[in-house]
Amino acid sequence: MTAIILASASPRRSELLAGMGLPFTVQPAHIDETPRESEPPGAYVERLAREKALAVFAEHSQQLVLGSDTSVILDQTILGKPGDAAEARDMLARLSGRTHQVITAIAVAAEGGCQSMQVLTEVTFRSLSEEEIAAYVATGEPMDKAGGYGIQGLGGIFVKQLKGSYSAVVGLPLQETAALLADAGCIVWKHWPSRPESQS
Numbered sequence: 337m338t339a340i341i342l343a344s345a346s347p348r349r350s351e352l353l354a355g356m357g358l359p360f361t362v363q364p365a366h367i368d369e370t371p372r373e374s375e376p377p378g379a380y381v382e383r384l385a386r387e388k389a390l391a392v393f394a395e396h397s398q399q400l401v402l403g404s405d406t407s408v409i410l411d412q413t414i415l416g417k418p419g420d421a422a423e424a425r426d427m428l429a430r431l432s433g434r435t436h437q438v439i440t441a442i443a444v445a446a447e448g449g450c451q452s453m454q455v456l457t458e459v460t461f462r463s464l465s466e467e468e469i470a471a472y473v474a475t476g477e478p479m480d481k482a483g484g485y486g487i488q489g490l491g492g493i494f495v496k497q498l499k500g501s502y503s504a505v506v507g508l509p510l511q512e513t514a515a516l517l518a519d520a521g522c523i524v525w526k527h528w529p530s531r532p533e534s535q536s
């Protein structure tokens with residue numbers, strides 16, 4: 337099988353991909369993540385996923401490279417990772433009591449080209465008090481996460497409703513990633529081990 341490289345520094349993406357039962361190595365991509373002027377959020381997120389995959393593929397063209405990007409969108413505005421505690425507090429105050437979109441794009445670069453797609457999930461937060469926001473920011477959890485929260489962590493208690501893909505919000509949509517890998521010739525389930533006693 338063609339070796340898989342995950343072009344990401346995100347520990348969440350590594351965990352999610354490992355959970356699919358595939359062997360892979362990690363090589364983070366270093367790209368400029370500045371949005372272009374009036375670039376629509378979906379186009380921005382998918383462009384970054386492709387750029388991450390292609391940056392690593394440029395050095396490993398015999399392999400299959402998976403790139404991904406996640407952004408939180410509120411009122412058509414992209415909320416990336418907060419730069420400091422004040423920005424994290426501001427993001428969480430804006431998300432409080434509202435529904436926002438989380439767009440995660442994935443891209444697979446392989447010999448045959450680069451295929452990509454976007455997954456949109458709607459997340460509704462309950463109202464958050466100022467004290468709760470301050471306590472959450474003080475934990476440090478928001479700092480390396482789009483929108484300033486982690487649904488898989490302490491931030492999970494803010495989420496009232498989710499429509500779409502939970503794994504996409506965490507950083508890697510499992511079903512769609514398996515489909516894109518399959519298109520590139522990597523059938524995920526063929527790599528699953530089976531126990532001898534379950535064969536009868």
Ligand SMILES: Cc1cn([C@H]2C[C@H](O)[C@@H](COP(=O)(O)OP(=O)(O)OP(=O)(O)O)O2)c(=O)[nH]c1=O
Nearest residue numbers: 344345346405406481482485486487505506507
């Ligand atoms: C909304 C949300 C985001 N996140 C994380 C997923 C991503 O790691 C991060 C979004 O930033 P990204 O720029 O997509 O990813 P990254 O910088 O962490 O890693 P890389 O670019 O190398 O792939 O936010 C959560 O962990 N939980 C959440 O609930």
